[in-house]
Structure formats: structure tokens, C-alpha cells
Amino acid sequence: MASESAPETASAELPGTAHGPAPSPAHHTHHTPHGRAAALRREQAVLAAVETGITGPEAPLVGLLDIAGIRSSAAALHAAFAAVTPAGTPVLHAFAVKAAPLVPVLRLLGEEGIGAEVASPGELALARAAGVRPEHTVLDSPAKTPAELREALALGIAVNADNPQELARIDALVASTPTGSPLGLRVNPQIGAGSIGALSTATATSKFGVALRDEGAREWVVRAYLDRPWLKRLHTHSGSQGVPLALMAEGVRTVHELAEEINATAGRQQIDTIDIGGGLPVNFSSDDETPGYADYARLLKETAPGLFDGRYGLITEFGRSLLAKHGTILARVEYTKSAGGRPIAVTHAGVQVATRTVYAPASWPLRVAAHDAKGRPKSGPAVAQDVAGPACFAGDLLAVNRELPMLEPGDYAVVLDTGAYYFAHHYAYNSLGRPAVYGFAAGEDGVRFVVVREAQTVAEIVAEAGGAHRDALLPE
Numbered sequence: 001m002a003s004e005s006a007p008e009t010a011s012a013e014l015p016g017t018a019h020g021p022a023p024s025p026a027h028h029t030h031h032t033p034h035g036r037a038a039a040l041r042r043e044q045a046v047l048a049a050v051e052t053g054i055t056g057p058e059a060p061l062v063g064l065l066d067i068a069g070i071r072s073s074a075a076a077l078h079a080a081f082a083a084v085t086p087a088g089t090p091v092l093h094a095f096a097v098k099a100a101p102l103v104p105v106l107r108l109l110g111e112e113g114i115g116a117e118v119a120s121p122g123e124l125a126l127a128r129a130a131g132v133r134p135e136h137t138v139l140d141s142p143a144k145t146p147a148e149l150r151e152a153l154a155l156g157i158a159v160n161a162d163n164p165q166e167l168a169r170i171d172a173l174v175a176s177t178p179t180g181s182p183l184g185l186r187v188n189p190q191i192g193a194g195s196i197g198a199l200s201t202a203t204a205t206s207k208f209g210v211a212l213r214d215e216g217a218r219e220w221v222v223r224a225y226l227d228r229p230w231l232k233r234l235h236t237h238s239g240s241q242g243v244p245l246a247l248m249a250e251g252v253r254t255v256h257e258l259a260e261e262i263n264a265t266a267g268r269q270q271i272d273t274i275d276i277g278g279g280l281p282v283n284f285s286s287d288d289e290t291p292g293y294a295d296y297a298r299l300l301k302e303t304a305p306g307l308f309d310g311r312y313g314l315i316t317e318f319g320r321s322l323l324a325k326h327g328t329i330l331a332r333v334e335y336t337k338s339a340g341g342r343p344i345a346v347t348h349a350g351v352q353v354a355t356r357t358v359y360a361p362a363s364w365p366l367r368v369a370a371h372d373a374k375g376r377p378k379s380g381p382a383v384a385q386d387v388a389g390p391a392c393f394a395g396d397l398l399a400v401n402r403e404l405p406m407l408e409p410g411d412y413a414v415v416l417d418t419g420a421y422y423f424a425h426h427y428a429y430n431s432l433g434r435p436a437v438y439g440f441a442a443g444e445d446g447v448r449f450v451v452v453r454e455a456q457t458v459a460e461i462v463a464e465a466g467g468a469h470r471d472a473l474l475p476e
């Protein structure tokens with residue numbers, strides 16, 4: 001691990017040793033041994049984070065990542081697809097970098113045999129900084145510039161064209177310079193929406209891919225492949241959080257059928273690899289990882305058995321399901337107050353780290369656990385209260401009217417399941433700084449923390465806000 005910041009170690013006593021029995025996370029629900037183990041590791045880490053000063057009055061907001069949890073999700077993903085494919089089937093799991101764009105995370109996943117799905121020059125640079133190999137990288141953005149396409153083809157990374165205009169650009173590049181990049185086309189099976197419109201990628205009018213059911217589209221796609229013997233992959237990503245598993249599987253079935261049709265028409269196995277995208281939904285209401293990769297892989301095999309007979313290589317692009325359960329936000333309660341009879345805890349976590357939850361609370365509810373000033377889970381009667389963030393607008397609330405043990409100044413609001421699309425996705429409202437992110441390993445001899453990302457400094461905030469161009473708008 002060469003590229004990440006220097007590890008910082010801080011050890012803390014196990015809650016089961018010096019502090020008596022380990023606290024029972026009774027206020028969380030977990031029905032599986034796996035979920036319970038993850039909850040216990042998290043509780044150890046929260047205690048240790050407070051005890052070692054990783055969080056406290058001067059660092060009232062941090063993100064934590066459970067290294068063992070990430071590893072176990074990676075292993076579960078490998079096992080799930082190994083169980084439904086014949087030995088020797090090429091399967092590449094490419095992590096959707098947008099879910100946790102952090103170099104050490106990409107490096108850890110790389111160590112676990114997971115590649116990277118990238119969708120911007122920045123994401124590609126992160127994957128390269130993490131040492132992800134070109135043959136384990138897939139580029140999927142809907143708005144690739146000529147320069148991005150040239151770079152990708154020069155590196156030999158896989159590219160999925162989004163639309164006919166992009167395919168025409170790739171035609172020109174392929175004609176002028178040979179490339180080792182595996183090339184494909186993204187199609188939209190138009191299977192319909194899930195419960196979250198903004199994340200439903202396969203509606204009739206989705207902006208992604210070639211809309212397969214539109215008039216003439218299917219014929220166009222088949223012809224596009226026949227005209228391009230080098231076009232060998234098909235790609236779809238038919239949903240994310242909120243799309244039912246069966247609907248996603250239906251999208252994959254449609255794409256497999258299309259591959260069979262193209263291959264039959266071509267009279268050879270032109271399409272050798274199908275990229276089924278990501279989108280496994282995450283359970284945000286308990287510590288259990290349900291549904292699991294094994295459930296989805298089994299359903300896919302039932303729905304499209306021919307995709308798993310060994311004739312096709314497979315690519316997956318899971319994001320949220322690999323990271324979400326393994327991230328935790330610790331937000332110190334600065335003040336408490338009451339308004340209109342409603343208790344309010346003013347914390348340091350709001351829209352800057354939980355943007356989706358704050359702007360679309362009905363779609364993105366998060367579990368919040370109350371911990372005391374020493375990081376211990378609070379008990380006591382549940383009181384309906386608001387958990388507010390630090391930003392200056394009234395809607396900056398992590399939880400509204402949530403029943404929790406009464407939060408007090410100096411306590412911590414522990415925000416669960418925030419490893420994907422939360423603290424890694426900073427939103428700079430009110431110039432609130434990006435929090436530090438630590439990885440943790442919880443073991444028999446305590447909890448070890450490593451720096452994944454430093455907290456943003458106030459000087460960096462000024463620099464990023466044009467600090468070097470102070471007089472730029474003044475008259476000469």
C-alpha cells in the first residue's frame with residue numbers, strides 16, 4: 001500500500017476488558033450473527049474513537065470505515081458469483097468508484113481482487129492512484145469527451161459507449177489507432193422504475209444507454225454490432241437503491257437475450273462478455289446485509305440461466321452494497337434546545353455529509369444511535385427529538401421526531417450505514433469542511449485506526465474558494 005497517507009495507530013482497550021462487558025447494541029436490530037458481529041466491531045470503534053481523541057470537541061465530526069466489513073463484503077461478492085458460474089468463467093467485479101471515491105478504499109478492494117468502474121477523469125485518476133490495473137477498470141460515463149476516450153483506449157481500459165454519437169467517435173479512434181480496450185455498448189432495457197425516481201436508470205425515458213424498446217432501436221443495435229466486429233461487450237445497469245431485485249434481474253435477462261440474438265445473427269460468439277452493472281439495494285433499517293449477493297446471483301441464474309453457462313464472461317459494478325454497511329459517522333452534539341415543544345440536538349453532521357438524506361429524507365432515512373460523551377451507547381427512555389446538522393437552513397436535519405435516548409451536549413449522534421454516498425460525498429454548503437475518515441480494525445487487543453483521508457483545513461477551504469485570486473474582480 002504505497003499511495004495512501006501514513007497510518008496512524010491509536011490503540012484503545014476493548015470494551016470487554018477494562019470496561020467490563022462489551023455494551024450490548026440493544027437499540028439496533030440485527031438478526032444474523034454477521035450483522036451482530038459488525039455491530040459489535042462498530043461499537044468498539046466508537047468507544048475507541050472517543051477514548052483516543054480521534055473525535056472530540058476539536059474534531060466533532062469524523063467518518064469511520066470497518067476494514068473487516070469491507071473485506072467480508074468483497075469475499076461475499078466473489079463467492080456469490082463463483083457459486084453460479086462454471087469454473088474458469090471470467091468474472092470481473094468492478095467497484096463503482098462513485099460510491100466511495102477514496103484511494104485507500106480502492107486499494108483495499110484491489111487487494112481483494114475487485115477492480116474499478118469509473119465515470120469521470122477524476123474517478124479514473126483515483127483508480128490509477130490506487131494501483132487498479134487497466135484490465136480491471138471499466139469506463140462508463142454518459143458524457144465522455146474525445147480526450148477521455150483517447151486516454152481510455154490508449155490505456156487499454158474497457159469502455160462502454162453510451163449512445164450512437166459516442167460509438168461514432170470510438171469508430172474513428174479505433175480506425176486510426178489499434179487498441180487493446182474491450183469495447184461495448186450500454187443499453188437501457190426500459191424495465192421501469194423503482195421507488196426512487198432519481199436512481200431508476202432503466203425507465204422508458206432514462207438518459208442512460210440506447211433505449212432498447214424504442215422504435216427501431218433493437219434493429220439498430222444488432223446492426224451496430226454486425227458492422228463492428230470489435231464491439232464485443234454489452235452493458236446495462238438497470239437500477240440502484242429502490243429498484244426491486246426481480247426487476248433488475250429482468251433487465252439482465254433482456255440484455256442476455258439481446259446478446260444471443262446478436263451472436264445468432266453474426267453466426268459467431270461476437271459478444272463474449274456481459275456487464276450487468278451494480279445496483280444491489282442496501283438494507284438501511286438494520287445491521288443485516290439483506291438481500292445478499294448470493295440471493296441476487298441465484299435470482300439472476302434462475303432468470304437468465306444461459307448467462308451462467310460459461311459462454312459469457314461477466315462484469316459487475318456494485319457500489320453501495322460493497323461499502324454502505326461499513327461506514328459510520330460520529331457527530332458530536334454541540335448544543336441541545338427545544339422549539340415548539342420538540343427537543344433538538346444540534347450536531348456537526350448535516351447536509352455536508354448526508355446530502356441525500358437531508359434533501360430527500362423520505363427516500364434516504366438513516367439510523368441514528370445515541371452515544372454518550374465517552375462513546376457508550378445511551379440507554380434511557382426514548383424521546384422523540386430532531387437530530388439537526390450545522391448548516392444554516394431549516395431543513396438541515398438528519399432525523400426528524402426520532403425516538404432516541406435523550407441527547408445531551410457532548411454526546412454523539414452515531415449515523416449508521418454511511419460508507420457509500422455519504423461522508424465520502426462532501427457537499428460544501430456553508431463552507432463546512434470535509435471530515436477526516438479513518439479505517440479501523442477491531443480485534444482482541446483493541447482498535448487500530450488508520451487515516452484514510454485527512455480533514456480539510458480552513459486554509460484549504462480558502463484556497464479552493466479562489467483565495468489566490470483575491471483581487472480578480474476588482475477594476476484594474
Ligand SMILES: *Cc1c(COP(=O)(O)O)cnc(C)c1O
Pocket residue numbers: 096098099117140237239240241277278279280317318319320321
Ligand atoms: C452508480 C452506478 C453503479 C453502482 O450502483 P450501486 O447502486 O451503487 O451499486 C454501477 N454502474 C453504473 C453505470 C453506475 O452509474
